[in-house]
Amino acid sequence: MSNESVSRRTLLRGGAGVGLGLATGVPLATPATAAPAGFPDYAYVRTAFNKANLRYNPTGELIFPCVRGTTGRIANPLARFYLYYAPHDAPGGLCLSYSNSLGGPYTEYHSNPIISRTWSPFYNVSHVSSPHVMWNDDVDEMWMYFHGENTTTRLARSKNGINFTYDKVVLNTGMLPSGTTEASYARVFRHDIPSRNARYVMVFMINNQTNRRTIGWGWSPDGRTWTFAQTPLITPQEVGAINLGAPTLAKRNGSTYVIYHTNIESGGSMRITEVGNNFDRRNHLGVFHRPLAGFPDNGRCAAPSFGTDNGVEYMIYEAGARLDGNIAIAKAI
Template sequence: MQEPQSGPDRRMFLRATAATGAALTLGGLSTQSASAVAPGGFPDYTYVRTLLTPSQLKYNPTGEIIFPTVRGVYDKLASPLGRYYLYYAPHDAPGGICLAYGNSLEGPFTEYPANPIVSNKWDSHYSVSHVSSPHVLWKEDVKEFWLYFHGENTTTRLARSKDGIHFTYDKVVLNTSMMPAGTTETSYARVFRHDLPERGASYVMLFMTNNTTDHRDIGWGWSADARTWTFAQTPLVRHSDVGAINVGGPHLLTRNGSAYVVYNKDKTSGGDIMITEVGKDFSLRKHLGVFYDSRSSAPENGRAAAPSFGTDGGVPYMIYEAGERLKGAIAVARG
């Protein structure tokens, strides 16, 4: 049997040979594989099901949803709506930060009846065309859920909550004025607990940045408290580094003492999820290729993006955008 070089056929080949105990020849070396793996030794994720489809949602102002973030809340709240909270949003105006809840990462998830939980107008704090791209961090030291979201695309904001549903506005944490001249977008931010002792930091922010060339890159920053940030003035991953028109939707993963950034690579149509090793101290730039190869069939239709990760019963899962941008759904893959 000839080994496919990439894509779903390769993943099926690796699983089949592992199941039968067949020896694989990779790079001229013969090895016995226990299971298929992605670059960096991460699980090789396989699509399971679609979790949320816009047409089935009560709050559906624009017929599209993006940027899922999943959080286990069963060990953080006394009486949660479900074991897991799934945050997402439409992007186009008016957007709106939304919540669904469920007892398994494979679903089903139930739409929170009072969506959006954060809208594009908030008292005296802001009035913008849209809010979107929710990322929720559990802030252990204060026992709060910290929500990072954008609106407009120039500005990333922070809101805080004790229950993960009702949020209090805090502040702007990032906008284009904090980046080099010519920056036009600073959005789609995710924040992670990650120690950078040489920078006096305990948190890292990854985000999408754009400028007058209209090619999107991955930016990053660091913070001691996840509220006040210092931002690198050069991209962490440039679109040109990986042969893309745009890169975005970054997420931080760690394994075996190193750190990795996974992100979507958008071409003229569709795109896969890529991975770059940045090292524990973010000094490395090792582009490892495709992390998740999107399928040509529905719901992905050649595009996977904006991954969020969780573990349920010891099984790793990836929840992500599946399908053409602003026309897709939220799906789950299992590792």
């Protein structure tokens, strides 16, 4: 791996940091610098698979990876880790790959898509995309949240992470202020907020008639029935961006953070905002991860999913132009 392939982060003045050793075989021109709030820096390792060799890839672009461990959760799994992803453009389709190493490479499931744009009698839409899977300890199931159309986020449930049963619509634009045109790219996490009787939180992208995308959020006692804030959690104006999208939740040092993409259609980096455990802070910490100029990022990185394998932290993310994306893997350094 060349020095140029190692991504750098901005550590804001006064941000917390920790010293990190170098990963074996990852050369650096300068010492590694911690990201805001003490998160590690990440270096690109590989793509999850060669998308040109996939059996199912109708549009040539893949987005929104989500990785989940299977050990102790699923009987006789295909491997230790399941990686979910999708094309965005029609017809979309929610896909699965698997690996015994979080760092990949991953093998395509033979019968993708595992959820398609038509699911009778529940829906028939132009596309389904943005699969986010949460292991729900309350019921010992994999819960899949996904959008289709962009106005609607849905829930499906599974005991094995492959065969899903449709549950319900959990979010649509009618649950948000008048003029909302999109409510999609949702991720759901187990997170207690006692003052709101919340056991789960959701972060997602909102679009409205001004075509300026913001980050929204909601809370739920059970992951199925939701209350949504009627004002954005984070706006692009607050962080000096054009658009925001693909939010995710991360925890570090006793606090909670939202990591999200800026400037959706062209290039863009990941930014980070501390929201606190009660979602009552708005501490904008700046750049979380900068894209590589060359392959696979080509100036754009988004939609991270995080995990740890044998003590090593990984970030699996959407790399590349908005409609030419790859699924890439980076490792903490």
